[in-house]
Amino acid sequence: MGLCFAFCAAPAVAxxxxxxxxxxxxxxxxxxxxxxPDHSVSMAQVIQAIRELNPQAFQQGDLNQLRHGVILQxxxxxxMVQQNPDAAEQALAEARVAxxxxxxxxxxxxxxxxxxxxxxxxxxxxxxAESAPTEQPETSPVNSxxxxxxxxxxxxxxxxxxxxxxxxSSAEPEPGFWQQVEWFSQLNLMPRWYPQAGLQQQAQWHNxxxxxxxxxxxxxxxxxxxxxxxxxxxxxxxxxxxLLDISEAYWLYYGGDxxxxxxxxxxxxxxxxxxxxxxxxxxxxLLDRPDGESKLGQPMLQLSLIRxxxxxxxxxxxxxxxxxxxxxxxxxxxxxxxxxxxxLYESRQKRxxxxxxxxxxxxxxxxxxxxxxxxxxxxxxxxxPAEQQLVPYYPQLKQLGLDAQWVLGSWLWKTxxxxxxxxxxxxKALVTGFEYTQVGINEYFWDLGWLLEYQYDSRGLAATTIxxxxxxxxxxxxxxxxxxxxxxxxxxxxxxxxxSRSAYLExxxxxxxxxxxxxxxxxxxxxxxxxxxxxxxRDDYIQLTLEYYF
Numbered sequence: 001m002g003l004c005f006a007f008c009a010a011p012a013v014a015x016x017x018x019x020x021x022x023x024x025x026x027x028x029x030x031x032x033x034x035x036x037p038d039h040s041v042s043m044a045q046v047i048q049a050i051r052e053l054n055p056q057a058f059q060q061g062d063l064n065q066l067r068h069g070v071i072l073q074x075x076x077x078x079x080m081v082q083q084n085p086d087a088a089e090q091a092l093a094e095a096r097v098a099x100x101x102x103x104x105x106x107x108x109x110x111x112x113x114x115x116x117x118x119x120x121x122x123x124x125x126x127x128x129a130e131s132a133p134t135e136q137p138e139t140s141p142v143n144s145x146x147x148x149x150x151x152x153x154x155x156x157x158x159x160x161x162x163x164x165x166x167x168x169s170s171a172e173p174e175p176g177f178w179q180q181v182e183w184f185s186q187l188n189l190m191p192r193w194y195p196q197a198g199l200q201q202q203a204q205w206h207n208x209x210x211x212x213x214x215x216x217x218x219x220x221x222x223x224x225x226x227x228x229x230x231x232x233x234x235x236x237x238x239x240x241x242x243l244l245d246i247s248e249a250y251w252l253y254y255g256g257d258x259x260x261x262x263x264x265x266x267x268x269x270x271x272x273x274x275x276x277x278x279x280x281x282x283x284x285x286l287l288d289r290p291d292g293e294s295k296l297g298q299p300m301l302q303l304s305l306i307r308x309x310x311x312x313x314x315x316x317x318x319x320x321x322x323x324x325x326x327x328x329x330x331x332x333x334x335x336x337x338x339x340x341x342x343x344l345y346e347s348r349q350k351r352x353x354x355x356x357x358x359x360x361x362x363x364x365x366x367x368x369x370x371x372x373x374x375x376x377x378x379x380x381x382x383x384x385p386a387e388q389q390l391v392p393y394y395p396q397l398k399q400l401g402l403d404a405q406w407v408l409g410s411w412l413w414k415t416x417x418x419x420x421x422x423x424x425x426x427x428k429a430l431v432t433g434f435e436y437t438q439v440g441i442n443e444y445f446w447d448l449g450w451l452l453e454y455q456y457d458s459r460g461l462a463a464t465t466i467x468x469x470x471x472x473x474x475x476x477x478x479x480x481x482x483x484x485x486x487x488x489x490x491x492x493x494x495x496x497x498x499x500s501r502s503a504y505l506e507x508x509x510x511x512x513x514x515x516x517x518x519x520x521x522x523x524x525x526x527x528x529x530x531x532x533x534x535x536x537x538r539d540d541y542i543q544l545t546l547e548y549y550f
Contacts, residue, residue, distance in 0.1 A: 019482065020072045022057070028066050029216065033184050034549060037077045042268070044088035049075035052083075063095035076478055076486070078437070078449065082407065084363045085268075089259075089304070089311075184214040185550050192543040194331060199538055202331050208235040212247060225252040233288070240327035240340070241287045247297050257306045264297040267315070269359065269372060270416055271405040272431045274453045274472035274490070275465065277416040278401030280374045281357060283321040290332055290522065291504070296321050310362030317355035320377045323392065332539050336390050338383060344393040345377065346423065353377050353396075366408065372401040378422065380464045395422040410437050414453070429457045433472070449476035451490065466502065466533050469495045485509040499527040502536075518545040 020031065032046040051058060053073045059065035188210045197204060210233040217226045229248040235241035250263025267281040281298055288294035301316040325338035347353040355376020362369055374397065381392035398421040406413040415432040433453030441448050451474035455467035474490035487507045494500035505521040521542040526533040 020074055022066060022068050022070050022072060030182060035074050041077065041080045042085050042088065044092045045080045045083040045085055048083045048088035048091055049080045084368050087363050181215050181217045186212045187548045189546045190543060192541050194539060194541045196538045198331050199335060202329055203237055206237045206331060208233060208241065223254050238327045238330035240324060240330055245296065259304045261302040264299050266295050266297060269370065269403060271403045271414040272416045272453055273451055275431050275455055275467055277418045277429050277431055278372055278403050280379060280399055281315060283323055283379050287324055287326060310360050313359045315357040317376060320351045320353060323381055332536060334535055336388060338390045338392060342391045344391060346395045347377060366406060368405040370403045374399045395424065397422050427459045431455050445480050447478040447480060451476065461531055467492060471495055483510040497528055500531060500533055501525050502533060514549050516547040
C-alpha cells in the first residue's frame, strides 16, 4: 500500500489468563519478556498488570519481592494496555529506587524478617535463631523486578529473637559482565498466501523468516540498564523486505523521579485500536505489517520527569529513518514502483535534521490524558511522479496531538486527535470510540469485547491512509484457556462509498511453552480507482506465523 497505508488494525493479540509457576532463579523481567505481546506494550505495563493480578505473589506488594513457587495468573493484552504507561514506569522506577535505598542501609544488626540480602553489596548475611525455628514451606525467597536476588533464610518463627551477623563475602569471584546479561531469542517462520496473483502478476506464495535477539543487563544498584536487540528478516520473493537492523540499543538511567535514555528505542503513544494518529516518533515498517504496528528503532535522547502534575517527556531525534516500499516482485504495492534511493527532503540537513518532541501525560482516577507536540521530518512521505516511478518527498511537519482513555466499568472510551501543519497544507484527524467487554459469556468463561470507532481525516482522498470518513467495527474473543487463545476480527467501512471496505482477522494460541502460532488475514474491496484501497483489491492474504522462543 504505497502511500503510508496505516491500516486500521488492532495490535498483535497476546495470550490471556494463563497460569505459570515461578521457578527458582527466574526473574520477573524474564516472565514479562516472554508474555509481552509486542513492542506497543511496554515492559512496565506488563509488570504492573502481573502485580495487579497477583498481589499475593509479592511480599508487601513490593515488585522487588516476587515469591518463588507461587502460581501466577498471567494478564491478557487488554489488561496490559489498560495500565497507564507513565504510572507503570513510575512504579517500576520507585521499586528500583527503594531497592537502591535498602542497599545503602547498614545491616549490622536487624531482624530476619526485614533482611534483604540482595540489597547488601559484597556481603553475606547469616541469620542465627536463638530458638528452634518452626518448619515452613519455602515460599519467601525474593527476587527483584528485573534481576535475581538470593533467597532469605526461611523457617524462622514469628516470635523468635534473632541476630544478624555480617561477614565478609566468600572468595568466589563476581560473575563477569557477559555472565550477568540475560538473553532472549525469538525465531519466526512466516508463510503468506495470496489467493490471487498480483496486479503485476506477482506470485501467490511469499515466505519469510525473522530472528530477534534481546540482551538485558542491569547494574547492582538497579540505576543503570542496557538493552541490545538486533533483528534480521529475509524474504523469499521481495529483496526490499530484507532487513538487518538494530531494533533497540539503549542505555537507561533511573534517578528516582526522573530518567534518562540514550540510544535506539521504540516509543508508542496513543489509545485507540483502529489507527494510531498521535504516534509519530518511530518510522513504521509497513513491509512487515500493513497496519503500521511494526516499527523501526529510532536514535534518540529521551528525558522523563515524573511529577505530581504528570509525566513530562522530552525527545531529541538526531537521525531520520526513511520508509521502505515493496519491490518489483513484492505485494501490497502501487502500480508504479517507489524509488527508495532517490528520496527528497524539505530540510537541507536531510536525514540529519534534528527533530524534537514533547509529551505530557497524567492519570486522573479512571481517565488517562496525554498531550504531545512534534516538530521535524514527517514520517509519512508524499510520493511524486518521476519517469515511470514514484519518488518519496519528506516535508517538515508540526503536529499537535491529544490522546485520552477513560475506563468506566466494562466500558473503555478512547480518543485520539491531531492537528498537522506542513508547508503545503493544514489538516485535522480524529479517531474516537469505545470497547465494551462481556465477561464470562458462557460456561467456558469466555470474554467478548465489542469495538466501535469513527475515523475522520480532513484531507479526504488526499490522505495518506485509507480512513477519511470511515467506521471501524470489531470483536475480540478471549477463550481464557491455558494456551491463551484469542481471536480478533475487525472491519472498516467507508461511509461515503458503499463499495469501499477492508477487514482483517488476527488469532493466536500457545503451543507448549516455547511455541506460539499466529494467524493473520486481510481482505480489501474497492471499485473506485481514485482511492488507495483500489490498488490492493487483489492482495487479500492469509499468513501463518510460528514463533519459537529460546
